[in-house]
Every structure is written in C-alpha cells, then in structure tokens.
Amino acid sequence: MSSQHDFHRIKRLPPYVFAEVNAMKARARAAGEDIIDFGMGNPDQPTPAHIVDKLVEAARNPRAHRYSMSRGIPGLRKALSGYYQRRFAVDIDPEAECIVTLGSKEGLANLANAITSPGDIVLVPNPSYPIHPYGFIIAGGSCRFVPVTPDAEFLKALDRAVRHSVPKPIALVLNYPSNPTALLADLDFYGQVVEFCRHHGIWILSDLAYSEIYFDVMPPPSILQIPGAKDIAVEFTSMSKTYNMPGWRIGFAAGNKTLIAALARIKSYLDYGAFTPIQVAAAFALNGPQDCVDDIRALYKGRRDALIEGLAAAGWDIPSPPATMFAWAPIPPAFAHLGSLEFSKLLMREAQVAVAPGIGFGEYGDSHVRIGLVENVQRTRQAVRNIKTFLGSTGQVLEASEKQRAAGTEQ
Structure with missing residues (x-):
C-alpha cells in the first residue's frame, strides 16, 4: 500500500500551518493554561433566536x-x-x-x-x-x-x-x-x-x-x-x-x-x-428583521476598538480594520525577524494569546499575524494587558527565545 504522500492531490497541499499553532494551544490548555484565542474566525455568539x-x-x-x-x-x-x-x-x-x-x-x-x-x-x-x-x-x-x-x-x-x-x-x-x-x-x-x-x-x-x-x-x-x-x-x-x-x-x-x-x-x-x-x-x-445584523456589527466594532486602542497604548500600532472580524497586525519591529509562525508561538507561550500566523495565508503574509475579534471585550482587554507585559520585557523574551531555539538546534 502506498502512503498518503503518494496521492497526487494530497502532495500538492502543504501541511496546514495553523495545525502547528492549534497543537500548541491544545497542549497549553491541557496543562491548565488559560489561552485567549484570537486564532480562528469562528463567531462565538449564538445564532439569533x-x-x-x-x-x-x-x-x-x-x-x-x-x-x-x-x-x-x-x-x-x-x-x-x-x-x-x-x-x-x-x-x-x-x-x-x-x-x-x-x-x-x-x-x-x-x-x-x-x-x-x-x-x-x-x-x-x-x-x-x-x-x-x-x-x-x-x-x-x-x-x-x-x-x-x-x-x-x-x-x-x-x-x-x-x-x-x-x-x-x-x-x-x-x-x-x-x-x-x-x-x-x-x-x-x-x-x-x-x-x-x-x-x-x-x-x-x-x-x-x-x-x-x-x-x-x-x-x-x-x-x-x-x-x-x-x-x-x-x-x-x-x-x-x-x-x-x-x-x-x-x-x-x-x-x-x-x-x-x-x-x-x-x-x-x-x-x-x-x-x-x-x-x-x-x-x-x-x-426577516435585520436588527440582529446591526447588533452583530456593533459587537465586533466594540471588540475592534478595545483591541486596537488597547494595543496602541501598549506600544503595538495596528491599523484599525474598516470591515471584517479580523485585524491584520504587522509584527512589532523587535520581533519581525522571527517571522509570523515563530512570533505566534512566542505570543502564546509568553502572553497566553493565540493568533493566526500570516504565513498561513501565503508567503506575502509572513510579516503579519491575523487577530480574530472572537473574544468578548473583557477577555480582549485581558489579552491586551498580557501583551503589554510581554512587550515590556522584549529583551528578556527574545534572549530566552534564542536560547531555546539554539538548544533545540543542538539536540
């Protein structure tokens, strides 16, 4: 029997980049960590009654x-x-x-x-x-x-x-x-x-x-x-x-x-x-009545404003999205050399915040991460506080990260 890697169509599909971040998220949660998850564009509110x-x-x-x-x-x-x-x-x-x-x-x-x-x-x-x-x-x-x-x-x-x-x-x-x-x-x-x-x-x-x-x-x-x-x-x-x-x-x-x-x-x-x-x-x-759509729009707008304003005050400037349920965030300059996958892993490890690495959307997305507006305002503010602490210790975080990567290379 041939392995799945011999199937022509499967061979043309790269491994799903988000799977690596999702596996890390699952491990962190299994270890009892409270991960604030902005990774998937999955609406968290119920369908209107x-x-x-x-x-x-x-x-x-x-x-x-x-x-x-x-x-x-x-x-x-x-x-x-x-x-x-x-x-x-x-x-x-x-x-x-x-x-x-x-x-x-x-x-x-x-x-x-x-x-x-x-x-x-x-x-x-x-x-x-x-x-x-x-x-x-x-x-x-x-x-x-x-x-x-x-x-x-x-x-x-x-x-x-x-x-x-x-x-x-x-x-x-x-x-x-x-x-x-x-x-x-x-x-x-x-x-x-x-x-x-x-x-x-x-x-x-x-x-x-x-x-x-x-x-x-x-x-x-x-x-x-x-x-x-x-x-x-x-x-x-x-x-x-x-x-x-x-x-x-x-x-x-x-x-x-x-x-x-x-x-x-x-x-x-x-x-x-x-x-x-x-x-x-x-x-x-x-x-039927469309006021539920107005409510959904207002909900995402409130989350967007809490995220963008909070992160700007924390030192991470992100363009305010005029539409969608996502913010497309340039990786902060100090971390730009890591690329989006490594930065996403670092953010989860150090700030307990999950985002989607931009590389998952194509090679020209690697300088960004996508942040989904899928957590409520309270949780979004908590994520902002965590990220502020993370950005406040950039030097130590990068040093520890380099050591960890070097140790991984030596093994």
Missing part, C-alpha cells in the same frame, strides 16, 4: 426530512435575490443566476473543480484565505499571485500576469472586504477589473463573505453592480458571519449563468443540498 425558532419549527415537519435540492430550495434562492435587490440594486434571477452552497468555501472549491483543467493558471491575491488558491490547486490548476491591495499596483500586476502567463489565466479571485487583510474595494476598482477581464476573457470569482461586517464606512459594494459584470463574474456570499450561522453551512453563488450552471452540474453529482429546515430558516433570516 428567531432564526433558531424557525429551524426548530421547520424540522418538526416530517416532509422536510427527505432529500433537499442541490441547487437550494426555491424560497431561499428568491430570498437571496431579494437581498441583492435591496442591498445592491442588482437583479438576480433565482432560477438561473444563483445557487445555494454549503458555505462559500464549498461553493468556491466546487466551482474551481468545475472550470479548471490540469495546468490552467488562476490569478489569486497573496495573502488570501487558503481556499482561494487551494481550491484551484486541488482541481489540478496552478496559481499566479497578484497583490491584494485594490489599487493601481494591482491593475498593473494583473496586466503583467496576463502578458507573461502561459497559458493565459482562466480566472481571477477577488475578496473584499478581505480575509485576512480587511482591505476594502470600491466600485471604481471593480469597474476597471471587470473591463480588463471582459477584454481578456477571464472569469472573476468574487468572495463577498464579509459584506455586512463593516464599521465607520459605506457598506461594501458588490462586483455585480458593475454593468456587464454578469458576463464574466460570479459572487459568493455567506450566512456565517452576517447572522452568526457558521456551523449551519449556508452560502450562495450568484451572477454569471454559465458559471452557476457549471456549479449546479458538479453539485448535482456531489450533494443533495443542505438539510431543508436549515434552508427554510436561512430564507427567514434574509427576509
């Missing part, structure tokens, strides 16, 4: 226990269409231009499988959420990285990538508000990207999972607001962050009919869709 009540009500109907529809129940597709009309003034045909997915991650991965031939090149920002490149790598494609900042440099890099890639790229992935960097794009940027990609015949896959988690700024736009975008673009959205429904696994793809049909074809072989009561409750969430 009216959505849970609708799930329970729908689950009591025996007819809802049968196979569902892999494209999603009509009521949920209509609810998504209503959301796009209200929020973006974009018309989405619930029959041909949208599909329900098991979270945006599954949708992205299956669409990558549907459109990628071995050796195809896809343009992906770096740093980015791991499924953006690896969905295509699993499907047999190759990635060429472009900058993540939505500006003139991005557009120049896009032009260079198309001129110098052989074969020509088939698709471009966008993600604004961005995970992990929290960067925002505007309609002017989207307009230029759509014009460029239409001209070159390149599909656009836009991940808009954080569309409703924004602070102090205009609501983030959709690429589908650009005239002609539907000719080449599909957009992924999700219930996970907007309604505190991460474990429910409900997301959507909307836009270009050809891409939606391709995703529907692949999914028809792979799944029967999410459990119908979950879809009924998701439709109820989209169609």
Whole structure:
C-alpha cells in the first residue's frame, strides 16, 4: 500500500500551518493554561433566536426530512435575490443566476473543480484565505499571485500576469472586504477589473463573505453592480458571519449563468443540498428583521476598538480594520525577524494569546499575524494587558527565545 504522500492531490497541499499553532494551544490548555484565542474566525455568539425558532419549527415537519435540492430550495434562492435587490440594486434571477452552497468555501472549491483543467493558471491575491488558491490547486490548476491591495499596483500586476502567463489565466479571485487583510474595494476598482477581464476573457470569482461586517464606512459594494459584470463574474456570499450561522453551512453563488450552471452540474453529482429546515430558516433570516445584523456589527466594532486602542497604548500600532472580524497586525519591529509562525508561538507561550500566523495565508503574509475579534471585550482587554507585559520585557523574551531555539538546534 502506498502512503498518503503518494496521492497526487494530497502532495500538492502543504501541511496546514495553523495545525502547528492549534497543537500548541491544545497542549497549553491541557496543562491548565488559560489561552485567549484570537486564532480562528469562528463567531462565538449564538445564532439569533428567531432564526433558531424557525429551524426548530421547520424540522418538526416530517416532509422536510427527505432529500433537499442541490441547487437550494426555491424560497431561499428568491430570498437571496431579494437581498441583492435591496442591498445592491442588482437583479438576480433565482432560477438561473444563483445557487445555494454549503458555505462559500464549498461553493468556491466546487466551482474551481468545475472550470479548471490540469495546468490552467488562476490569478489569486497573496495573502488570501487558503481556499482561494487551494481550491484551484486541488482541481489540478496552478496559481499566479497578484497583490491584494485594490489599487493601481494591482491593475498593473494583473496586466503583467496576463502578458507573461502561459497559458493565459482562466480566472481571477477577488475578496473584499478581505480575509485576512480587511482591505476594502470600491466600485471604481471593480469597474476597471471587470473591463480588463471582459477584454481578456477571464472569469472573476468574487468572495463577498464579509459584506455586512463593516464599521465607520459605506457598506461594501458588490462586483455585480458593475454593468456587464454578469458576463464574466460570479459572487459568493455567506450566512456565517452576517447572522452568526457558521456551523449551519449556508452560502450562495450568484451572477454569471454559465458559471452557476457549471456549479449546479458538479453539485448535482456531489450533494443533495443542505438539510431543508436549515434552508427554510436561512430564507427567514434574509427576509426577516435585520436588527440582529446591526447588533452583530456593533459587537465586533466594540471588540475592534478595545483591541486596537488597547494595543496602541501598549506600544503595538495596528491599523484599525474598516470591515471584517479580523485585524491584520504587522509584527512589532523587535520581533519581525522571527517571522509570523515563530512570533505566534512566542505570543502564546509568553502572553497566553493565540493568533493566526500570516504565513498561513501565503508567503506575502509572513510579516503579519491575523487577530480574530472572537473574544468578548473583557477577555480582549485581558489579552491586551498580557501583551503589554510581554512587550515590556522584549529583551528578556527574545534572549530566552534564542536560547531555546539554539538548544533545540543542538539536540
């Protein structure tokens, strides 16, 4: 029998960087340490009660226990269409231009499988959420990285990538508000990207999972607001962050009919869709009162302010994220030489605070760590105090760290 390392697709996936930090976290907790965990973007609050009540009500109907529809129940597709009309003034045909997915991650991965031939090149920002490149790598494609900042440099890099890639790229992935960097794009940027990609015949896959988690700024736009975008673009959205429904696994793809049909074809072989009561409750969430979304936004804003202001006072300046549930934090200068994985381990060991190393989001993320706003304000302030103490003893910490690493090398 061959080992798993001989499997072609597994060989193309590096070890999951976050696994090393997670294992360290588990060991620390087993030893009785109280680790304040900002590592995973996993909403910690319950799903709003009216959505849970609708799930329970729908689950009591025996007819809802049968196979569902892999494209999603009509009521949920209509609810998504209503959301796009209200929020973006974009018309989405619930029959041909949208599909329900098991979270945006599954949708992205299956669409990558549907459109990628071995050796195809896809343009992906770096740093980015791991499924953006690896969905295509699993499907047999190759990635060429472009900058993540939505500006003139991005557009120049896009032009260079198309001129110098052989074969020509088939698709471009966008993600604004961005995970992990929290960067925002505007309609002017989207307009230029759509014009460029239409001209070159390149599909656009836009991940808009954080569309409703924004602070102090205009609501983030959709690429589908650009005239002609539907000719080449599909957009992924999700219930996970907007309604505190991460474990429910409900997301959507909307836009270009050809891409939606391709995703529907692949999914028809792979799944029967999410459990119908979950879809009924998701439709109820989209169609119902939205004050719960305002509350979720306010919760993350309070945590963001406690974190950013507290760390600034402690001597660690981090840009205040205008959107998402993450802060993208440059490693403090004294520790920059360590790289993000070693710095993350040091922070956990010395300050009992877990963060996600930037290298897990791509090589260009190694100068940063991602801090998830997933602990309450009280715990966030405790983390700030721990980090302040840690930064106050930088010299000793670095000396001890170097000794420990040297001892590890000698063994």
